Amino acid sequence: MKVAKFGGSSVADSIQLKKVGEIIKKDPKRKFIVVSAPGKRNKDDFKITDILIRLGNAFLNNDAFEEHFSTVIQRFREIIEGLELDTSILSEIEQSIYTVLNANYSNEMKMDAIKAIGEDSTAKILSAYLNSLGLQASYVNPKNAGMLVSNEPGNAQILPESFSKIYALREEDGILIIPGFFGYTEDGQLMTFSRGGSDISGSIIAAGIKAELYENFTDVDSVYSVNPNIVDHPKEIKTLTYREMRELSYAGFSVFHDEALIPAFKEQIPVCIKNTNNPECPGTLIVSEKAPDEKCVVGIASDTGFCSLYVSKYLMNREVGFGRKLLNILEDEGISFEHAPSGIDDISIIIREKRLTSEKENIIIERIRNELHADTVSLQRDLAMVMIVGEGLVRTIGLAKKATVAIADANVNIEMINQGSSEVSMMFGIQSKDLNRAIQSLYSAYFE
Amino acid sequence: MKVAKFGGSSVADSIQLKKVGEIIKKDPKRKFIVVSAPGKRNKDDFKITDILIRLGNAFLNNDAFEEHFSTVIQRFREIIEGLELDTSILSEIEQSIYTVLNANYSNEMKMDAIKAIGEDSTAKILSAYLNSLGLQASYVNPKNAGMLVSNEPGNAQILPESFSKIYALREEDGILIIPGFFGYTEDGQLMTFSRGGSDISGSIIAAGIKAELYENFTDVDSVYSVNPNIVDHPKEIKTLTYREMRELSYAGFSVFHDEALIPAFKEQIPVCIKNTNNPECPGTLIVSEKAPDEKCVVGIASDTGFCSLYVSKYLMNREVGFGRKLLNILEDEGISFEHAPSGIDDISIIIREKRLTSEKENIIIERIRNELHADTVSLQRDLAMVMIVGEGLVRTIGLAKKATVAIADANVNIEMINQGSSEVSMMFGIQSKDLNRAIQSLYSAYFE
Numbered sequence: 102m103k104v105a106k107f108g109g110s111s112v113a114d115s116i117q118l119k120k121v122g123e124i125i126k127k128d129p130k131r132k133f134i135v136v137s138a139p140g141k142r143n144k145d146d147f148k149i150t151d152i153l154i155r156l157g158n159a160f161l162n163n164d165a166f167e168e169h170f171s172t173v174i175q176r177f178r179e180i181i182e183g184l185e186l187d188t189s190i191l192s193e194i195e196q197s198i199y200t201v202l203n204a205n206y207s208n209e210m211k212m213d214a215i216k217a218i219g220e221d222s223t224a225k226i227l228s229a230y231l232n233s234l235g236l237q238a239s240y241v242n243p244k245n246a247g248m249l250v251s252n253e254p255g256n257a258q259i260l261p262e263s264f265s266k267i268y269a270l271r272e273e274d275g276i277l278i279i280p281g282f283f284g285y286t287e288d289g290q291l292m293t294f295s296r297g298g299s300d301i302s303g304s305i306i307a308a309g310i311k312a313e314l315y316e317n318f319t320d321v322d323s324v325y326s327v328n329p330n331i332v333d334h335p336k337e338i339k340t341l342t343y344r345e346m347r348e349l350s351y352a353g354f355s356v357f358h359d360e361a362l363i364p365a366f367k368e369q370i371p372v373c374i375k376n377t378n379n380p381e382c383p384g385t386l387i388v389s390e391k392a393p394d395e396k397c398v399v400g401i402a403s404d405t406g407f408c409s410l411y412v413s414k415y416l417m418n419r420e421v422g423f424g425r426k427l428l429n430i431l432e433d434e435g436i437s438f439e440h441a442p443s444g445i446d447d448i449s450i451i452i453r454e455k456r457l458t459s460e461k462e463n464i465i466i467e468r469i470r471n472e473l474h475a476d477t478v479s480l481q482r483d484l485a486m487v488m489i490v491g492e493g494l495v496r497t498i499g500l501a502k503k504a505t506v507a508i509a510d511a512n513v514n515i516e517m518i519n520q521g522s523s524e525v526s527m528m529f530g531i532q533s534k535d536l537n538r539a540i541q542s543l544y545s546a547y548f549e
Numbered sequence: 550m551k552v553a554k555f556g557g558s559s560v561a562d563s564i565q566l567k568k569v570g571e572i573i574k575k576d577p578k579r580k581f582i583v584v585s586a587p588g589k590r591n592k593d594d595f596k597i598t599d600i601l602i603r604l605g606n607a608f609l610n611n612d613a614f615e616e617h618f619s620t621v622i623q624r625f626r627e628i629i630e631g632l633e634l635d636t637s638i639l640s641e642i643e644q645s646i647y648t649v650l651n652a653n654y655s656n657e658m659k660m661d662a663i664k665a666i667g668e669d670s671t672a673k674i675l676s677a678y679l680n681s682l683g684l685q686a687s688y689v690n691p692k693n694a695g696m697l698v699s700n701e702p703g704n705a706q707i708l709p710e711s712f713s714k715i716y717a718l719r720e721e722d723g724i725l726i727i728p729g730f731f732g733y734t735e736d737g738q739l740m741t742f743s744r745g746g747s748d749i750s751g752s753i754i755a756a757g758i759k760a761e762l763y764e765n766f767t768d769v770d771s772v773y774s775v776n777p778n779i780v781d782h783p784k785e786i787k788t789l790t791y792r793e794m795r796e797l798s799y800a801g802f803s804v805f806h807d808e809a810l811i812p813a814f815k816e817q818i819p820v821c822i823k824n825t826n827n828p829e830c831p832g833t834l835i836v837s838e839k840a841p842d843e844k845c846v847v848g849i850a851s852d853t854g855f856c857s858l859y860v861s862k863y864l865m866n867r868e869v870g871f872g873r874k875l876l877n878i879l880e881d882e883g884i885s886f887e888h889a890p891s892g893i894d895d896i897s898i899i900i901r902e903k904r905l906t907s908e909k910e911n912i913i914i915e916r917i918r919n920e921l922h923a924d925t926v927s928l929q930r931d932l933a934m935v936m937i938v939g940e941g942l943v944r945t946i947g948l949a950k951k952a953t954v955a956i957a958d959a960n961v962n963i964e965m966i967n968q969g970s971s972e973v974s975m976m977f978g979i980q981s982k983d984l985n986r987a988i989q990s991l992y993s994a995y996f997e
């Protein structure tokens with residue numbers, strides 16, 4: 102059994118939903134379907150969820166909300182008419198909005214219930230559409246699906262007892278259409294996950310029913326091995342491990358909302374990223390483990406906007422607590438950091454530039470000079486991080502050589518290397534101005 | 550004006566002391582002479598200070614101490630006779646030992662005073678010998694030299710007000726011979742520095758008189774660029790910065806007791822390591838700053854006996870305080886560590902193997918699994934660290950390439966790279982079994 106989740110672009114209009122119908126029909130294993138709310142149809146379009154939020158805010162502030170209401174209804178009307186469905190669903194959607202607006206909920210809870218209407222309505226529409234195609238399909242409310250969550254409006258966490266309840270859904274007949282993004286507390290109150298939470302719902306359902314595959318339908322064919330804005334037509338990644346995906350998504354790859362994957366990760370469910378607009382393309386598969394012969398470099402990620410705070414002091418490594426005191430100063434000043442590699446008498450702290458204003462910079466440098474009596478304190482801005490990612494990296498003789506040769510060939514100075522702390526990545530710090538050159542040279546070395 | 554410090558092997562017998570006399574005579578700038586106690590004349594010999602400690606312990610325990618007493622006196626007698634000096638000095642030394650033994654001191658203070666007799670007597674003998682050569686020289690007791698120290702027997706610390714008192718010594722006539730290893734508290738009690746403390750005395754005097762050079766006479770021609778047990782006849786290092794020396798001495802180079810150099814470091818006094826047995830050899834110069842054109846790789850240090858504790862957990866970098874909790878477990882179990890480089894979802898902790906018994910290993914791994922719910926915890930033993938040291942390392946394009954190519958050419962896998970945290974070194978972790986091969990290949994790349 103598979104779980105298929107369709108994102109906002111896949112359910113944006115009736116044309117897209119017809120593709121979704123085809124995809125579901127094609128594979129009888131696609132029994133569990135999770136949907137987002139309709140997203141943008143083009144780049145100037147709006148997302149239904151954003152309009153619902155405006156509607157909710159207007160209503161709660163006693164402002165006029167009717168325009169937002171009709172925008173939402175108009176969008177759903179177009180979808181329902183495009184799919185040639187009975188318009189009774191539309192009345193049901195209208196009715197559900199009024200029910201929520203007039204419910205005796207706290208403002209926070211009312212907001213959550215309004216936001217959830219996009220996914221909920223889409224699930225009802227898709228279910229009706231599949232029926233119209235002659236498929237046995239039914240809408241399942243998350244409450245009936247067993248999705249119990251904590252009482253944290255807008256940031257609900259799944260409760261562990263949910264998974265066995267969800268497992269029972271395997272026994273239901275036909276295709277089950279479940280709206281993403283929300284669950285219910287033990288006393289029956291609707292709560293949403295954090296934004297982008299349909300990925301979370303899909304991952305929870307996949308873990309709960311112990312799916313053989315969790316398919317995540319988006320609008321890209323696959324994950325690329327390098328940023329296509331830097332290298333033309335880069336190779337597609339066929340298979341990624343969870344760890345590789347994490348490293349890639351840290352440094353610039355927005356593959357996925359990776360926290361969403363925790364439930365699937367824990368049950369070792371493979372995840373496939375596929376394209377609703379090109380479903381024959383195999384997509385990118387995310388797995389727990391790779392066979393040894395598949396272990397090689399899968400991608401090169403990069404991100405700019407880092408700086409490095411360098412502190413040196415003669416005999417630093419004999420001074421108990423120096424590092425801790427240094428990090429305390431940063432914490433005091435509210436600066437979080439990424440890494441803090443240390444030498445013998447020096448330490449470099451890698452910080453995202455946006456977190457360090459020049460005012461804060463001066464305060465921190467002064468404090469380190471005065472309180473820690475450092476010999477040198479300096480800050481280097483405009484750094485970029487390059488991550489070469491692949492399982493088995495640490496076990497390959499000559500791997501660092503390949504990377505350092507490629508970077509030197511591009512005439513780029515390496516400011517920092519961090520290798521070996523991670524088994525699946527090697528990190529280089531270079532100057533931002535050199536980034537494209539370095540990436541292009543690395544891509545040639547590893548992929549051409 | 551220069552300060553020349555002569556170590557134990559340089560004053561071990563009258564033959565060596567005659568070389569010391571020649572060296573002092575040769576350069577009139579050598580006005581301040583600091584001496585150790587007589588050391589070993591051959592590898593089966595004893596050091597005077599060790600015998601004095603035995604003497605002191607025996608006396609304080611009411612055991613027979615006469616044998617140790619006569620061993621000390623016999624050694625000094627041979628030196629005095631070899632230098633053809635008046636034996637009245639010997640009576641003076643005998644007398645000073647009895648005075649200390651019978652003084653109304655605490656046991657700790659008495660022990661300090663006994664230990665100091667080796668240096669004190671050597672200074673008196675050298676002074677008399679220089680006089681016999683027709684040089685104007687005088688013994689200066691550290692109390693009269695202005696060496697005020699804290700009241701910490703066996704671990705005295707210099708007091709800041711000493712330096713201006715020492716500066717006044719510049720006005721004294723002739724050559725001043727000052728015993729190393731001890732100073733006096735403000736109320737006049739003798740206190741010794743930590744063992745090897747003659748280096749500390751020399752460095753303090755050099756800082757106090759603002760010497761143009763602090764010469765440290767030993768029994769080697771210079772510091773080598775790599776361990777001579779791994780590479781035959783390696784290049785000698787002509788000039789080192791303080792920072793380079795620190796990095797080298799951390800990873801296997803026992804150049805110097807580097808804490809001893811703090812006073813000289815603070816005053817930016819250049820230090821020269823020279824050979825009493827070959828004073829014409831220029832030795833190795835340690836300086837604060839190097840000219841840009843001298844900035845290159847100066848040495849390759851290495852050390853074995855490390856292990857790496859690897860911990861990974863999905864989404865570790867989102868888990869606030871994970872690293873801190875991990876380090877707390879180590880602290881709880883009394884394990885100190887060297888470095889803790891971190892990736893996104895993993896961290897490696899480099900620990901000296903001798904600090905981690907297999908029993909402790911099991912406890913720590915269990916605790917990390919159970920308390921931190923890590924996905925993977927593993928320990929890799931038998932690691933060696935290789936440090937490539939040189940000012941300006943970070944600014945050289947292709948430098949990491951040179952190193953990684955050399956290591957790959959030796960068919961050695963790199964387990965870890967730490968570059969950029971230090972401005973003067975690049976660190977590689979490899980397996981101990983590969984160490985010699987890697988070092989030989991690196992030496993060829995950088996020095997041949």
